[in-house]
Structures are given as C-alpha cells and as structure tokens.
Amino acid sequence: MGNSVDTIALHGGYNPGNGEPRQVPIYQSTTWKYATSEDMGKLFDLEASGYFYTRLQNPTNDFVASKLCAMEGGFAGMLTCSGQAANFFAVFNICEAGDHFIASANIYGGTYNLFGVTFKKMGIECTFVDQTLPLEELQKYIRPNTKCIFGETITNPTVDILDIEKFAALAHNNGIPLIIDNTFATPVNCRPIEFGCDIVTHSTTKYIDGHGSSVGGAIIDSGNFDWMAHADKFPGLCTPDESYHGLTYATKFGKAAYITKATAQLMRDFGSIQSPQNAYYIQIGLESLPVRMARHCANAQKVAEFLASDDRIAWVKYPGLESDSQHELAKKYCPKGTCGVMCFGVKGGREASIKFMDSLEFATIATHVADCKTLLLHPASHTHRQLTDEQLAEAGIPSDLIRFSVGMEDPDDIIADLKQALDKIG
C-alpha cells in the first residue's frame, strides 16, 4: 500500500481476506465465544490478545482506530465515545491526584472546563499558558510534578496554530510527553507526530465524521515516548498494576504500553467505548476525508478573501490569509491548508451580528462545527452567553466574534448567502 494519507484513508486498517466483506463489517456484539475456560482466562490476564467484551474492545472499532492511526503515522490507537472522553483519557492515563500539567489557554471551551474545573476536583491541577510565549518563558511553568503538555494544532474557535516543535522541545526537555488535539487540522493537513508530538487526540465528531452523524473520539499514540526512561514520573505505566496481577505496562507491552493501559484499565473502569455502529460511520467519513478537507480549505480561502474585502466586516481571522498573524505557522505545519473554520466580526456590535446571523438562508446557526454543511455560532450569544463583554475579553473572545465553519457547498453560493445577510443589516 502507498504511504500517502489519501491512499491510507481508503485502504488502511482493514485488509479483507478471500471472500470477506470489502467494507469494514459492523460487529454488533457485546461478547465473544470461547471454547475453554483457560482460553477466556488468558484474555482477562492480558496473556493473550483477543476480544471478549465490547466495553474494552471491539473489532469494528479496532479496524477504524488502526486506519486513523496509520493516517497519523502512529503506533497504536483506540476509539472513545466522544472527543471529551479522548482528551480525558489521554491525560488521565498518565496523571493522577497530586499531579500537574500544562495546556494552552486557547483550547476548545469543553476541554478548558474539563482541565480547569473537573480535573481540579480529582486533585489534578492544570496551568493554562499563552501559547505564543517563547520556550524560556514556558519553561517557568514546569514543576517537579508536571506530567504532560497539551495543545490543539488549530485552536477552536480562534484558529491559532500551535508551534508544535516549540512545545515538543518544552515537553522533551522536561522528560514528559506532548499531547495534541488534531481535530481541526485532521491528519490530512497536519501529522503532529512528524513534528515531535507523542500522543494525538481527536473529536471524530467533526471533520472525520464530516456529516454530523455521530459523536466520537480517538487517541493515537506514536509509541515514541520512553516511559521507563522517566519511570519515577509515570508510576501508572512503570510499576505493577495490581488489578492485573502485578503486570507492568511499559515493560510488558513496550511501544503499545500507553494504549494497552488506556484500553485494559481505563475503558474497563470508565466504559466510554465508541459504539461499533458509530465507528462504522467514522470509517465511511475517513474514506473521503482527504477529498473533503481539500474542498473545505479551497472554499474557506474564497470566503475569507471575500470577507476581508467587504467593508461591513470589522475583522477576519483565517490562517490562509497572507496578512493573518498565523500565516507563517500555518505554512510550516499545514502546507496543504488548515481547515474550513474562521472567525470574523461584523461592524455594528452584537445587534448587527444577530441581525446578520438571523438573515442567513442556508448557513445554519448550530453548536456543531467542522461539518460538510456551512455552520456558524456566536459565542457571546450562545456558548459563552452568561459572560459580560469584559469577561469575554478576558477569555480572549471578542463580543462580536462569529465562528464560521465553511462547508462544501458551491463557494459562490456561500458568499451570496453572506452578501444578502450583510445587505439586511442596513
């Protein structure tokens, strides 16, 4: 098979034998049959690999996770029931009460809340940092109990590009892994592992599904981080797990240690598996992802250029614009394009923004983002509605920010819809 992500999207992860189904089959079964008690016992002891209960693993999910893993250039992967679960497990697999980690302050609001509020209740502290700080400044946030660093390739909603190499250097100088949420870029436009990232996460709900059908997530491990070289920091991976008769993941499973622990321990205990039916939808989405991402980027570029040229628009932020603050980073990390998401403000404040949004014909007001259909959201009226304008400014979200997720419609139609809605502001 070729190494191109376009080809892996179609042929990776699943290789049917003679007379077997060409498309990935849906294993809609909770459980598996074994001939002897001994056979089954070995699975429970992680002495043999095989399926026994879908809460831990399911073949449909594994086919799809291996395809995504191959697309990311990773070593092992798993699916989760949502992007939130993916980011929760990715961090919780290595952090426990008393630990600390660092995340970019620009990340998705749901993840921000998970890290800042919910992890805190579990005794895990997160420091949010300005991702534009130089390496020496970022180093000051590292503590003896800091266990990982987290960022997003392209931030939701502010479409800032993470300097992955800078953050990989910060992590590796301190003997800890870098985790990156690659939801907006997808492996089609950026493969963070090639720039030194250790673990990649996804909300597959967005571009990977692409058709607004199913909530899901994924974790892909590069297998590159040497846990045993920093064994004192990662007791969960480097000391015996009593719930599996004292086996040690890092020594027994090597490069597969991190994903094996997340599957055998976290999925067993927290049960956040993707349903095989939804995994099948993700698989269909992955097959066309390269074609769709190219279309999203081409459309978004045209829309951003239109917005930048219209004097009823106060500002527009899209990394594909040459004047954009993120353009240079985008060229380095996403040379094929970034994604279909952008932000802009309409002149005339909140009132004009609302009139504009309500006047759109097919561009839909929705919480969702990164979908085949054009969608938009106004954080000040929706996700961040409880905040005052001052609080919004503190969160880095201007009160006039509209998150605009460009779909795959004819770009001239998208621009026409924007134009007629702008005309109605008066």
Ligand SMILES: *Cc1c(COP(=O)(O)O)cnc(C)c1O
């Ligand atoms: C949507 C999103 C998530 C959360 O994913 P769900 O599938 O909605 O749980 C995490 N990270 C990013 C960047 C997202 O856009």
